[in-house]
Amino acid sequence: MKSTALPAVLAASVLAGLFGATASAHADPLNPRDPDYCGNSADILLCAQQQSTYPSAAEMAYLNAIRGQFPPGSEARRLAAGRTACLEFPKHPTGLIVDQVSVYLQIPKPTAGAVVEAARTNICPKVEALG
Known part of the structure; x- marks a missing residue:
């Protein structure tokens, strides 16, 4: 192997590792350093709905x-509701979050409660809820 081939191989493997790391990255709605963070947004639901990440x-x-609780259609608003619930758990009582999700998604409160609980269970299980 030529002495110039080794640095080229090392550079290629480092670049492949970097590309793999960025491809697996995703937005964290709870991380203020994430570019898609909505915690300081004036309209947190609108911000969460417009996030650009998958x-x-x-x-x-x-x-x-x-x-299964919704008719087929776009899930952007449902995802925004879940992301927003996770941001709001430490700041507001769960009942208020359920009320807001009910209005935002235009669904009955029992269904909104299930949506909020699914967000807590799946998206942000480690976030402490206010009440």
């Missing part, structure tokens, strides 16, 4: 858990 594995589990 759902993470946890967010896909959330969508799968609630999918």
Whole structure:
């Protein structure tokens, strides 16, 4: 092997590792350093709905858990509701979050409660709820 071939091989493997790391990255709605963070947004639901990233594995589990409760259609608003619930758990009582999700998704409160609980269980199980 030529002495110039080894650095080229090493550089290629480092680049492949970097590309693999960025391809597996996803937005974290709870991380203020994430470019899709909505915690300081004036309209947190609108911000969460307009996030440019694809759902993470946890967010896909959330969508799968609630999918049967809705007619087929876009899941952007449902994902926004779940992401927003996770941001709001430490700040507001769960009942208020359920009320807001009910209005936002235009669904009955029992269904909104199931949506909020699915968000807590799947998207942000480690986030402490206010009450």
